[in-house]
Amino acid sequence: MLSIKLHRQKPGLCGPACLKMxxxxxxxxxxxxxxxGKSEAELTRLAKGTKNKGTNAADLLGVAxxxxxxxxxxxxxxxxxxxxxxxxxxxxxxxxxxxxxxxxYSVVVDVDNKNIFLADPETAKIKKIDLKTFKRVWFDFPGDxxxxxxxxxxxxxxxxxxxNFLSP
Numbered sequence: 001m002l003s004i005k006l007h008r009q010k011p012g013l014c015g016p017a018c019l020k021m022x023x024x025x026x027x028x029x030x031x032x033x034x035x036x037g038k039s040e041a042e043l044t045r046l047a048k049g050t051k052n053k054g055t056n057a058a059d060l061l062g063v064a065x066x067x068x069x070x071x072x073x074x075x076x077x078x079x080x081x082x083x084x085x086x087x088x089x090x091x092x093x094x095x096x097x098x099x100x101x102x103x104x105y106s107v108v109v110d111v112d113n114k115n116i117f118l119a120d121p122e123t124a125k126i127k128k129i130d131l132k133t134f135k136r137v138w139f140d141f142p143g144d145x146x147x148x149x150x151x152x153x154x155x156x157x158x159x160x161x162x163x164n165f166l167s168p
Contacts, residue, residue, distance in 0.1 A: 001110040001117060001126075002092055008124035009040065012051030016043040017121035018094045018105040019060050019160075023067065025092050026162050038067070054103065057096060057158055064160040071160035075153060079131060083111050085159050092119075094158040096140045103140035108157075 004025050009017035020040055027037075038046075046063045049055030057073050064071055074081065085091040086108050093108040099122070106118035109126065116134045120127040140153045 002086060002090060004092060004107060004109050004119050006119055006124040006126075007040070007121055009121035010044075010051065012054060013040060013044050013049055014105040014121045015055030015057075015060050015094075016040050016047055016049050018107050018119075019043050019047070019064060021107050021119055021121070022092050022094060022160055023064070023069075026069075055105075057156060060094070061158060061160065068163055069160045070163045071158065073156065073158050075156050077155045077157045079111060079116070079135070082108050082116070082157060086111055091159060091161055094160075095138065096153060096156040096158070097134070098137045098139055103153075 002025065004021050007017050007021050007024075017040055020038065020043055023038065043049075043063060044055070046066070047055045047059040049059070061071055061073055082093050082095070085093050087110070094105055095108055095118070096103060096105055098104065104122065106120045106127065108116060109119050110117040111131075115128050115130055118127045118129065138155045140156065141151045142153075143151075146152060
């Protein structure tokens with residue numbers, strides 16, 4: 001399991017909270033700090049996040065890149081994609097999933113054959129979810145309700161790493 005400093009989000013700001021955890025993960029591992037010292041409020045401002053509408057994944061990635069990171073967003077990802085980064089390369093992965101009645105970002109810190117382990121900014125705790133359940137809720141959509149089937153975001157993951165880190 002990746003050792004990550006848990007951070008409790010402000011209401012509606014799970015995206016910047018997850019970005020903060022991912023940035024601080026690399027700082028804690030003796031890698032260049034880059035944006036590790038940024039507050040959630042500052043990351044929210046930079047990513048144009050709001051507590052009512054949340055934060056766009058592309059804006060989170062843009063902030064990471066502006067702070068000296070590289071990365072990508074992948075839709076229609078598979079559990080094996082998460083394992084490649086988290087288990088094999090020791091790189092945390094941010095996932096966009098549906099928690100209760102809204103989209104939610106969390107940071108994957110481990111995956112085994114039965115469960116996925118998320119650093120959840122809503123509770124500032126590690127959440128263990130069986131893979132079957134996680135696969136059912138690994139989606140999101142913009143806004144308060146789904147207007148068309150084309151708006152659904154399926155199995156999104158965001159991966160960032162310092163530019164001086166070996167590319168995964």
